[in-house]
Amino acid sequence: MENDIEKVLYVDDEVANLKALKRLFRDEPFGLVTYDSPIQALKDIKTLKPKVVISDHCMPEMAGTEFLEKVKQRLPDSTRIILTGQADLEAAVEAINKGSVYRFIQKPWDNDDLKAQIRSALAHQETIGCLRTMLDSLADEIMANDRTRRTIHKLSMALSSEMKRPLSVITGYAQLLQNALAGDALIHGYLSNIIIQLGILDELANKIESISLAPGVHVMDRLAE
Structure with a gap:
């Protein structure tokens, strides 16, 4: 049943990135749910109950580190991953040290590596x-x-x-x-x-x-x- 499929949530204000990940993960055995608004994602997250949450860091509504900190409060057992550029590595490492983020993936990502990271995150769950x-x-x-x-x-x-x-x-x-x-x-x-x-x-x-x-x-x- 569809409700029994493990869910991965991805938040990014750039619609092109959302479409790219949908194509990348279309054959994977989990359901990818995408949002272009972290605020809306937070409203729905307790209903969705995703096992893994991926977020871009640089978003106009809310930084990815702040978003994932709020996700941690709502779903403390979720595995949280942040996508970040070279300039934001320090913020990503700080989020890891605080326990808000499980790991970060540097942009631009490698498709095979990203797939492996998500599979590892689900195995971690x-x-x-x-x-x-x-x-x-x-x-x-x-x-x-x-x-x-x-x-x-x-x-x-x-x-x-x-x-x-x-x-x-x-x-x-x-x-x-x-x-x-x-x-x-x-x-x-x-x-x-x-x-x-x-x-x-x-x-x-x-x-x-x-x-x-x-x-x-x-x-x-x-x-x-």
């Missing part, structure tokens, strides 16, 4: 789902033992905090290296894999933190906030 299921099972066991719960609370907060800071820094620098060495296909591929794995670790840190709950609160309740 599948990994998040598996982690959520496992951690919910663990949370049920923890809640059955109050002393264990208090101990895990302290450990998970400390572990998540210590993991997230270096992961953000490493991801930002890995992306800078990836763009600086774009002409070396082998190194570029290695760095892409590093960034994917860093993203998975970052999500793991988020899920570990979600275990730190007040008594009686289930993990899924926190995730739904």
